[in-house]
Amino acid sequence: MTESRKPWNGARMSPDLEFKIANLPDSPGCYLMKSGGEIIYVGKAVNLKNRVSQYFHYSAQHTPKVRAMVEKIDDFDIILVDGEMEAFALECNLIKLHMPHYNILLKDDKAYPYIRVNLAEDFPLVDLARRQEKDGAKYFGPYQGSTVVREVLDAARMVFPIRVCAHAINPDKPRRPCVHHQVGQCPAPCAGLVSKEDYRKTIDGVIDFLNGRYAPVLAELKDRMTEASREMNYERAALFRDRIRAVEAVMQKQKAISTAQADQDIIAVLPHEADALVQLMFVRSGRMIGSERFTLEGAGDEPPGEILTQFMLQYYGPEITPPREILLSHTPPEHDVIEQLLTEQHGARTYILTPRRGEKLKLVGMAVKNLKDEARKLDRRNANSHARTIGALEALQAALGLPGLPRRIEGYDISNTQGALSVASEVVMVDGVSANREYRRYRIKTVEGANDFASMYEVITRRLSHGLDELEARRAQGLDPEGGKFSWLPDLILVDGGRGQLAAAREAMLAQGLNIPMIGLAKRIEEIVLPDEEESLLLDRHSPALHVLQRVRDESHRFAIIHHRALRGRASIASRLDGIPGVGEKRKKAILRHFKTVEALKAATAEEIAQAPGVPEKVAEAVWRFLHEADAAAHPEP
Numbered sequence: 001m002t003e004s005r006k007p008w009n010g011a012r013m014s015p016d017l018e019f020k021i022a023n024l025p026d027s028p029g030c031y032l033m034k035s036g037g038e039i040i041y042v043g044k045a046v047n048l049k050n051r052v053s054q055y056f057h058y059s060a061q062h063t064p065k066v067r068a069m070v071e072k073i074d075d076f077d078i079i080l081v082d083g084e085m086e087a088f089a090l091e092c093n094l095i096k097l098h099m100p101h102y103n104i105l106l107k108d109d110k111a112y113p114y115i116r117v118n119l120a121e122d123f124p125l126v127d128l129a130r131r132q133e134k135d136g137a138k139y140f141g142p143y144q145g146s147t148v149v150r151e152v153l154d155a156a157r158m159v160f161p162i163r164v165c166a167h168a169i170n171p172d173k174p175r176r177p178c179v180h181h182q183v184g185q186c187p188a189p190c191a192g193l194v195s196k197e198d199y200r201k202t203i204d205g206v207i208d209f210l211n212g213r214y215a216p217v218l219a220e221l222k223d224r225m226t227e228a229s230r231e232m233n234y235e236r237a238a239l240f241r242d243r244i245r246a247v248e249a250v251m252q253k254q255k256a257i258s259t260a261q262a263d264q265d266i267i268a269v270l271p272h273e274a275d276a277l278v279q280l281m282f283v284r285s286g287r288m289i290g291s292e293r294f295t296l297e298g299a300g301d302e303p304p305g306e307i308l309t310q311f312m313l314q315y316y317g318p319e320i321t322p323p324r325e326i327l328l329s330h331t332p333p334e335h336d337v338i339e340q341l342l343t344e345q346h347g348a349r350t351y352i353l354t355p356r357r358g359e360k361l362k363l364v365g366m367a368v369k370n371l372k373d374e375a376r377k378l379d380r381r382n383a384n385s386h387a388r389t390i391g392a393l394e395a396l397q398a399a400l401g402l403p404g405l406p407r408r409i410e411g412y413d414i415s416n417t418q419g420a421l422s423v424a425s426e427v428v429m430v431d432g433v434s435a436n437r438e439y440r441r442y443r444i445k446t447v448e449g450a451n452d453f454a455s456m457y458e459v460i461t462r463r464l465s466h467g468l469d470e471l472e473a474r475r476a477q478g479l480d481p482e483g484g485k486f487s488w489l490p491d492l493i494l495v496d497g498g499r500g501q502l503a504a505a506r507e508a509m510l511a512q513g514l515n516i517p518m519i520g521l522a523k524r525i526e527e528i529v530l531p532d533e534e535e536s537l538l539l540d541r542h543s544p545a546l547h548v549l550q551r552v553r554d555e556s557h558r559f560a561i562i563h564h565r566a567l568r569g570r571a572s573i574a575s576r577l578d579g580i581p582g583v584g585e586k587r588k589k590a591i592l593r594h595f596k597t598v599e600a601l602k603a604a605t606a607e608e609i610a611q612a613p614g615v616p617e618k619v620a621e622a623v624w625r626f627l628h629e630a631d632a633a634a635h636p637e638p
Contacts, residue, residue, distance in 0.1 A: 013056070017075060021056055024049040029080040030090045032098075035072040041102040044091040046084050052076065063301050069102045085337050085344075092313040104276075104299040104310040113149045115140040115210055117203065122196045123169055123189040124203055126153065126162055132319065139319055140210040152210070155246040159217055160206050161187045162199075184239075211263070212284025214247055221247070262286055265322065268329035268367035269307045271300045272375045276307050279367040279374075280315070284323070291367075293374060304330035309338060312352075316342060326352045329364050389432025392544035396492075399537070399545045400528075402517055406492035407431055409548070411556035412459060412505065413496035414444075414452045422447060424459035425560035428490075429552050439559060453504040456495065460508035464489070468512060493518040494552050499529055506531050521553045580626045582619040590614050591623070602627055 026049050033041040033055075045051030055062075055070050062070065081087050095103050116129035118137040128149045132139045157164065164180055169190050177193065180186035187194035187202070209217055225240035264283040269276055276299040281291040299307050309332040316322045322342050331354040332338055342350040355361040390405075397405050409429045416422035428438035442462060447454045467486040474480070474487050481487040493509070493516055495501045502520035509516055520529035526546065527536035539546040583591075594612035595601040601609070601623075610620035 014074065017073075020076065021053055024052055024078070025080065026050075027080050028082070028084055028087045029078055030087055030094060032077045032079075032094065033069065033073050033100075033102075034075040034077070036074065039098045039100050040072060041069055041100050042091055042094045042098060044084075044087040046087070048078055048080075052078070065102065065298065065301055084334070085341050088313065088334065088337055088341050089345075095310075096314060102298075104296050104302060104307055106294060106296065106311060106314040113146050115149060115152065117207065117210075119203070123163055123194075123199050125166060126156065126203075126206055128153065134317070134319060136318060138207065140207075155243075156206055156209055157185060158243040158246045159209065159221065160202050161185060162202060162206060163187070163189055165190070214285070218244060218247055262325060263323035264325045264327055264363070266327045266363045266367045267308060267311065268364055268371055269304045269311070270368065270371040270375060271304070272378060274298055274300045276300050276302065276304075277371050277374060278307070278311055279371045281363070281367050281370075283363070291370070293370075303333075305332040308332050309334060312338060312342070316345070321346050321348075322350045324349065324351060326350065327360055327364050328352060328354045329368055330354065387544060388547075392548045393432050395543065396545035396548055399539060399543070400492075400517065400519065400530075402492065404491060406517070408488060408490045409492045409494060409552055410463075410490040411494040411496065411552035412456065413553075413556040413560040414455045414459075414501075415557075415560035416444075416450055416455075422450075422455050423560060424455060425556050426459070426463060427552060427556045427559050429548070429555075432548065434551075434555060441559070452497065453500050456497075456501050457504040457508045460493075460505045461511065464509060464512045464514060468514075489514070490516055492516070494549060494556070495520045496523075496553050496556050498522045502529050502531060519549075521549050523553070526550070580619075580622055582616075582622055587612075587615055587619065 026047055028044075028046050029048050030042060030044050031048060031052050032039050033043075043051070055066070055073070079090060081090055095105070099105055114129045114132055115126065116137050116139055117126050118124050118135070120136055128146060129139065156162070161184060163186050165178065165186075167175065167190050171192055174192040175190040177188040177191045178186070181188040181191070181193070187199060189199055205217070221240050221244045225237050225244065228234070228237035228240060262283060263285065266279075266281040266283065268279045270279075271277075274297075276296040278294040278296060279291065280294070294311070296307060296311070299310075308328050308330055312322075312326070312332075326342075332352070335352055339350060339352045342352075353360065355364055393405055393407070396402070407430060411425075411427045411429075413425050414422065415425070422444035424442040424444060426440040426442070428435040430438070440463070442459045444455045444458055446458050463486065467489050470484045470487040471481055471489070474484050481489075493505065495505045495518065497520050499520065502518065506518050509518060518531060521527075522529060522536070525538070526541070527538055528546075528549065529536050590613045591601065591609070595604065604624075606617070606621045606624040609615060609623050610617045612620075615623075
């Protein structure tokens with residue numbers, strides 16, 4: 001193997017991979033980079049031999065992202081095509097199919113609602129869609145919230161009589177027309193009162209309306225209002241007047257930005273840290289009708305033109321037709337090919353422009369301005385998040401004099417009712433964020449009565465002994481300790497309580513041969529109790545370090561109370577079921593699991609009680625009678 005083919009990680013290239021590189025064809029096509037059988041990158045090339053071999057040249061000046069990818073490649077496949085445009089189309093389809101890790105992938109930053117029209121149906125519905133699907137329907141939007149969608153739909157339905165129900169339409173079984181037909185809002189296709197051709201003409205008008213072409217609709221409505229007034233049909237004229245106002249209300253909420261009545265999409269890109277932000281703004285008939293923002297993860301170091309290329313190829317498709325003009329903030333490297341591909345895919349001429357002056361440049365500037373504003377918000381949000389998480393942990397480390405950053409903090413609390421049904425909670429915070437999946441509940445097994453100190457000793461002993469056993473087993477298998485249920489030991493233990501609870505917990509920890517930093521947090525004055533220290537530590541009530549501890553303590557208390565209440569409810573049911581003929585321990589447990597609370601059981605009928613596993617109808621009737629006769633005896637009528 002020559003030096004020029006040495007991979008980035010310095011490891012020897014496999015003979016199969018070296019053979020494939022040496023025998024690449026001088027042909028256009030797509031290549032699929034693989035690691036362990038998984039496709040991690042899809043690319044296109046006018047000349048596969050030149051493009052693919054560049055990845056494995058030791059002297060190539062790759063970006064860190066490409067270098068990391070090349071280190072993982074152990075195989076690749078190629079697909080030959082006839083030309084550059086076919087390579088573009090194939091690459092787009094392969095990326096959408098495989099979603100490779102190292103490609104620029106289109107993901108919504110927010111889920112905006114759309115208006116959906118399924119033209120594959122004979123009598124299409126026009127309704128709200130929470131997400132754009134690849135289902136062949138036409139989507140309009142996105143809109144800035146469902147309220148705006150409903151306003152637009154209300155205006156459309158006032159102007160165009162379209163169906164509002166989702167009933168299946170069967171010409172052989174007509175339904176009775178509903179009230180919407182009686183008031184002129186629906187042509188009643190379910191009753192066979194409108195043909196498919198006439199209904200489709202109405203839908204075509206709706207589509208023009210949703211595309212922002214309001215002028216023809218307003219002109220027709222005004223003519224109808226004038227005609228109705230001339231005939232002195234003032235009730236009908238008032239109806240058209242209301243429809244005109246509805247359309248104008250929608251128009252006023254959309255910014256008029258052009259007098260050319262143009263249909264345009266404006267797309268701008270802005271690198272932001274490791275990602276790239278893309279702003280897409282929609283102009284229809286010279287009016288701004290909406291916008292959407294996307295985050296392309298890991299694309300921050302890609303050339304802006306390449307980002308826009310990948311965005312357009314993935315965004316536009318059968319469901320989303322590009323407008324006549326697409327205005328870009330940067331010129332894509334394969335401008336002519338993309339323009340031709342979009343034109344051929346959608347059967348209408350599409351122009352891709354990167355304006356340098358005039359009104360179109362102002363539109364692009366508006367999109368860039370929106371991206372810069374979003375970047376500033378993200379920076380502030382990240383700064384606030386850091387201050388609340390890692391920054392707060394750093395402050396806590398300094399305040400307590402900890403040897404390292406307390407990445408994993410565990411909080412413990414005991415809950416019981418006069419010594420009965422004692423339970424303990426364990427809550428976990430990792431890197432300043434609650435790790436709900438790590439939460440644990442414990443039933444106290446060895447302590448009789450209300451003894452919080454002994455209960456705390458038991459739960460700390462059980463948790464740490466489980467952790468040490470699992471840690472030893474995972475290390476023997478070469479596994480990461482952080483992947484087990486108990487093997488990731490805490491950097492700091494927080495006990496809800498004062499010196500007594502802390503002393504018991506610390507004694508249990510030392511008995512396991514560990515010396516994990518441990519504190520108590522007493523709620524009275526939020527004093528931090530330190531082991532072997534007579535004086536407590538008081539932090540400023542605005543301190544981020546104190547806020548972290550309060551969140552852990554409050555969460556452990558909440559989690560313990562929830563568990564204790566659930567156990568009390570189950571115990572209450574169990575006590576009510578004692579002594580009922582035919583209800584032994586097995587059926588009692590089945591009823592407990594099925595109903596969970598006394599209220600749910602008392603509200604159930606005998607038939608519903610019989611639905612509990614293993615409970616026959618006669619036993620269910622006995623349970624129902626026993627519960628209700630007991631209530632009647634306890635609360636006799638006056």
